Amino acid sequence: MAATTFHHALGSIQSHACYSNSEFQSGRGILSVKMISTGVGVDMQLITRGSRCSGSWKLGAIRASSLHSSVADPVQLPSNGNSSDSRKKSNETALILVRHGESLWNEKNLFTGCVDVPLTQKGVEEAIEAGKRISNIPIDMIYTSVLIRAQMTAMLAMTQHRRKKVPIVLHNESEKAHKWSQIFSEETKKQSIPVITAWQLNERMYGELQGLNKQETADRFGKEKVHEWRRSYDIPPPNGESLEMCAERAVAYFKEQIEPQLLSGKNVMIAAHGNSLRSIIMYLDKLTSQEVISLELSTGIPMLYIFKEGKFIRRGSPVAPSEAGVYAYTRSLALYRQKLDEMIH
Template identity: 45%
Template structure:
């Protein structure tokens, strides 16, 4: 049986990334740079010559559009696409829509850093990374991983924190290790699985 690929891509730069705002479940579109990042991701993935079986995205436009642009650039735009809020970005609660620098001035840089980068402390009214993982991982294990076991090639276009939660599982990272992980926008990550569903190789397509 052939090896199976799972490709993870964080959406291209969003309008709120550019403005340095906490985005969470808010729904800005992509910037021109973000669109270009998605196109470049598609070209990198196209070089792998993989025939995908499913695209999974969050319900947020920046992830859906990134996925659609990638499919166009790999000539698979009719691919079955599945949207689910389980793959949404971490919910930032009271911080959503606020400028990150202004938040540091209001609450202090140390407190904002704790909210952003600790594993189990969330912002006021929002999710911690741990809580984000508690919705991402069951969705992956119930909906995506069974397809990998069937030999299906999967593309996931999602968000920094939902993908960190998934990578924590795939790479067997500790809570201390995962909070240090940064995922750039538009940078595909390939996991190659054997026919038993074990990860053989991980490749960052942009170093």
């Protein structure tokens, strides 16, 4: 199977972010990042229908400017209470996709599916490493599945973010849950990031394979049959979901709930699973059913898309030990990071 990580230089990001959820009332601000041409080369890997090739792109210097003293992400200004003062839409917003870190059943080579299994120590470390790689990318909202391994990954990743905002799970499952979890400090709300959990982002349900050892299952049913269950697009395992069935729910949720947030100027992170994210990537990259079955996603490796003018542009994922190791090659971005250091420290 071909790996699918694309390594690109960051392009231009301009975001005007605020929360639409009633629990997180804020204003708006601007962070402008403009690409200017230089001759710095960056290696990247491309995937073309299951084969691997290599190439290089030019990394432009990045010049950052900020308003109202914010460097890391858009500044939130108090609302003037005027309902006609609609939030200005951003030209570009960031979408980060990250598959959860290694789980205890990944380690044991068991079919996991929708069984709610936590991360291993390695998975915890992968989640923290993922957080380092996206620590300078603004995040306004987080979506995860309802499964603990995805939620752990999101929370651990955010411990590394430079803005140090606190991810808070929104509980809207009942009127009482919503009421009991309200925040009454406006300042605290400004320093928080809403986390929305959705079963539609769960891993695909593996039916009667859940909990079985993968190698033992292949020995029992035959490698070809198990491979068909795992890698075909429209053939489900016994009493389980096919990738096609998983895609129906995951893509519908993305289009109905997440894409409007990007349109409104929010920068979004999704922490989910191999198959639910493959489904979303199929939609973003307009892959065919044959192309998506060869898509492999590594645990704990974030992928970055820029949403601009209704289109998703894949910008890759950092491959160095940290996000800074990739993006701090340019002088202008080094100055940007220096301003961030001064603001935080």
